[in-house]
Amino acid sequence: MVRKIKDIRPIELKDYKLYVINQLKLPLEEQWLELSTYGDVAKAIKDMIIRGAPLIGIVGAYGFAIGIKQLIDEGKPLDEAEKVLETLKNTRPTAVNLFWALDRMWKKFEKWKNEKSPDELIKALFKEANRIDLEDYHANKSIGGYGQVLIPEKANVLTHCNTGALATSGWGTALGVIRSAYEDGKDITVYVDETRPYLQGARLTAWELVQEGIPHYLITDNSAGFLISKGLIDVIIVGADRITANGDVANKIGTFTLSVLAKEFNIPFYVAAPTTTFDLNTESGKDIPIEVRNEKEIKECGSCKIAPEETKALNYSFDITPAENISGIITEKGIINEINKESIMKFLKYRGI
Numbered sequence: 065m066v067r068k069i070k071d072i073r074p075i076e077l078k079d080y081k082l083y084v085i086n087q088l089k090l091p092l093e094e095q096w097l098e099l100s101t102y103g104d105v106a107k108a109i110k111d112m113i114i115r116g117a118p119l120i121g122i123v124g125a126y127g128f129a130i131g132i133k134q135l136i137d138e139g140k141p142l143d144e145a146e147k148v149l150e151t152l153k154n155t156r157p158t159a160v161n162l163f164w165a166l167d168r169m170w171k172k173f174e175k176w177k178n179e180k181s182p183d184e185l186i187k188a189l190f191k192e193a194n195r196i197d198l199e200d201y202h203a204n205k206s207i208g209g210y211g212q213v214l215i216p217e218k219a220n221v222l223t224h225c226n227t228g229a230l231a232t233s234g235w236g237t238a239l240g241v242i243r244s245a246y247e248d249g250k251d252i253t254v255y256v257d258e259t260r261p262y263l264q265g266a267r268l269t270a271w272e273l274v275q276e277g278i279p280h281y282l283i284t285d286n287s288a289g290f291l292i293s294k295g296l297i298d299v300i301i302v303g304a305d306r307i308t309a310n311g312d313v314a315n316k317i318g319t320f321t322l323s324v325l326a327k328e329f330n331i332p333f334y335v336a337a338p339t340t341t342f343d344l345n346t347e348s349g350k351d352i353p354i355e356v357r358n359e360k361e362i363k364e365c366g367s368c369k370i371a372p373e374e375t376k377a378l379n380y381s382f383d384i385t386p387a388e389n390i391s392g393i394i395t396e397k398g399i400i401n402e403i404n405k406e407s408i409m410k411f412l413k414y415r416g417i
């Protein structure tokens with residue numbers, strides 16, 4: 065049986081303005097926001113109105129195009145492009161996709177700024193951002209195709225954070241694999257970690273799974289160990305914000321704990337990510353900048369205070385899963401089964417990356 069799954073697009077470009085679903089409002093309200101300046105875009109990334117490594121990259125690329133158009137419209141010198149670039153880069157530090165996408169936009173800008181008229185430059189930059197967007201969608205579908213082979217015909221799959229349409233151009237990485245497997249007719253139940261404190265699992269992944277009609281249970285982050293120990297989970301699949309040369313993975317806080325549990329109970333632990341998430345210039349996970357967010361995100365839930373004012377909270381947003389805890393990395397070019405520097409380099413080089 066093949067099922068048809070509804071497509072969800074988290075962003076829309078219209079008349080050189082970017083429209084995004086406000087992910088802070090989900091699942092209670094589907095509110096679309098207009099981002100018409102690069103400052104709006106930077107704020108949307110920083111405040112997590114949009115989030116997820118691939119989507120941050122895509123939105124950053126559109127933000128750069130919007131910024132250059134703004135400079136031209138306001139009659140400002142193109143020398144100020146560097147300020148646009150830096151503002152967008154200084155939003156979130158961990159997901160490498162943002163820096164990858166902005167570097168790609170910057171190189172095109174440097175090449176085209178003296179070759180093209182202002183109008184042509186604007187069009188070309190928006191087209192490049194759109195290319196990054198479309199490439200991500202195709203990469204996601206391909207990750208889904210490769211990855212779903214790893215999911216048994218009948219499976220309980222545990223996932224963390226949100227790695228679906230809302231975190232990407234519209235299909236998803238880890239959740240994309242689950243969608244692809246479900247679309248292919250597999251009998252899947254998803255166990256969704258709520259993912260404190262931003263609740264990407266409870267608010268976003270669960271919302272997506274409802275839209276798609278995929279059976280799921282929402283679980284508290286701290287129940288994963290119990291469920292795994294009872295044999296209730298067949299496979300864990302997560303996304304990534306950055307994968308270093310040796311195969312260490314930065315992902316949403318709590319991912320590392322799941323990898324330890326998977327190892328202890330001998331169940332597969334897969335990472336799904338496009339090759340744009342690899343950072344081969346960084347040797348290992350200990351060199352990845354880990355974002356620390358405001359303690360309010362832990363001490364408050366919505367508008368409700370849930371901890372004493374005097375208590376200090378520590379809000380690391382990501383953790384590092386060591387390469388040896390990972391059973392495989394699913395990319396749009398295929399699956400890396402042996403996670404070490406040599407096999408990663410060979411895999412990427414052989415595929416022209």
Ligand code: MRU
Nearest residue numbers: 115116117225227231303304316
């Ligand atoms: O803080 P977020 O919501 O941007 O973190 C997102 C994650 O950690 C995801 O798991 C990761 O970016 C992969 S998204 C396809």
